[in-house]
């Protein structure tokens with residue numbers, strides 16, 4: 218028998234090896250993660266995004282899955298080592314013409330290969346489950362962070378606003394999770410293969426004379442020198458890709474955003490006949506995308522050309538080195554083929570780091586984009602805003618100062634108190650700060666200071682000139698921000714009739730793009746129906762009847778006064794017909810001055 222291993226006892230040796238490898242890898246990985254998170258910027262960024270997911274207080278499943286993936290990776294490496302020996306036996310038996318040994322080795326190989334295929338499939342399934350679970354959690358985490366404290370809106374006011382949060386949440390999260398898995402399991406797999414196959418190569422390696430000196434274990438030395446030099450050159454060629462990848466994501470997202478805006482404002486653009494301008498704007502964004510794509514392509518061309526040449530040379534390199542010893546009879550045929558296999562494995566493992574430079578560049582760019590979004594969310598929550606406290610039965614404003622971002626005052630020291638049933642009409646020239654006053658009262662405007670007490674949560678409602686209509690049915694639009702099932706059929710229909718939208722009664726559950734179908738006046742009437750349904754204690758109406766005629770405006774305000782007599786109303790409007798529905802008037806006079814009068 219010409220077996221290269223003691224196959225009878227190999228299962229015990231393999232088990233011991235796997236157990237040792239598991240413990241060593243676990244300790245080394247934990248130490249590496251800790252060091253990276255402590256001493257590198259991207260390590261810290263990774264920690265911010267990943268550690269909360271693995272927090273044991275949330276559950277043990279994520280960590281246990283990682284351990285399972287690690288165990289499967291180690292198992293796969295060990296199998297590859299055994300397969301390499303099984304192949305050695307096959308070729309050695311062939312070289313020596315031992316038919317029986319050959320068939321025994323074929324059977325051994327078949328069993329090992331079958332186990333390898335099954336374990337690869339299991340490993341793939343476990344990895345996919347892990348990736349999907351992590352991605353679901355992280356997407357939810359990012360959305361929650363973005364929505365909390367009005368960050369999705371107030372982030373426009375921070376010093377460094379971020380572009381395209383939608384792309385960061387949708388694409389970058391997915392990329393981050395997939396790359397984290399790929400790069401970490403890839404690193405473990407490459408490191409273990411490197412150790413295992415270097416040992417094999419070591420055993421098969423002999424001395425080689427170089428410039429009159431004998432280099433011992435030359436195969437190992439040459440493999441390492443070869444790949445390390447290649448890696449260094451590849452790093453130099455690939456380095457600009459980090460910045461270019463970052464740019465690519467940003468430019469593509471900005472092009473996509475311009476297309477979405479075109480779709481969203483199609484009617485206005487069509488009325489203006491603005492296609493030429495739109496085409497030019499789209500073309501200029503797309504040109505930037507393409508220019509960057511070309512720079513990336515040329516950079517990749519260099520990198521790929523270099524990587525391919527390195528890989529091709531590596532195919533024959535071990536045969537050339539071992540051939541003299543084979544012809545001298547010191548090596549079996551199986552040893553030569555196993556050398557080539559081990560060299561390939563060492564080369565591939567080392568090359569993993571070189572070839573994944575590209576992925577790593579994109580990975581770092583993704584980390585930057587995700588953490589920049591989290592920073593912007595955080596900063597926007599820290600932006601100043603007036604102190605708002607709950608007061609269920611009044612609106613009390615004390616010493617409110619509002620100014621523009623350029624520090625021009627809009628409102629200086631506004632103080633007022635409103636009781637249930639009272640109504641205030643805010644007037645003033647365009648740009649005097651009427652809408653900004655409402656933004657300040659809703660804690661959206663960061664350039665304001667003072668104290669506000671008002672009914673909290675859903676007991677205060679803001680209705681703007683163009684009410685927001687969410688995607689979905691008319692009932693969803695009516696009930697917003699409450700869920701649609703909150704309003705009974707009868708009530709919903711009655712409200713539509715009340716605001717003179719009875720013709721939509723039969724379409725109440727139709728899903729449509731309602732903000733495109735309904736006229737601005739109909740949308741404003743729907744906004745009033747929403748107020749009537751939600752019965753707030755305080756309603757802010759910002760030019761909420763600007764698109765309806767005076768008769769309809771009268772009818773809508775009368776409805777509010779009749780059905781919600783206790784509701785405090787603060788309106789912004791220009792028409793004198795509104796005077797009759799308000800008990801107090803606030804005039805914004807510009808440069809921070811204001812005047813208050815009773816109606």
Ligand SMILES: Nc1ncnc2c1ncn2[C@@H]1O[C@H](COP(=O)(O)OP(=O)(O)OP(=O)(O)O)[C@@H](O)[C@H]1O
Nearest residue numbers: 621622623627645646647648649650651652653654
């Ligand atoms: N995000 C912003 N950045 C910079 N300036 C802003 C911003 N939002 C509003 N402003 C400025 O603040 C001022 C007040 O704007 P606001 O929308 O409150 O006016 P308004 O009285 O409601 O006007 P109109 O009657 O035309 O609706 C304007 O000069 C406006 O340009």
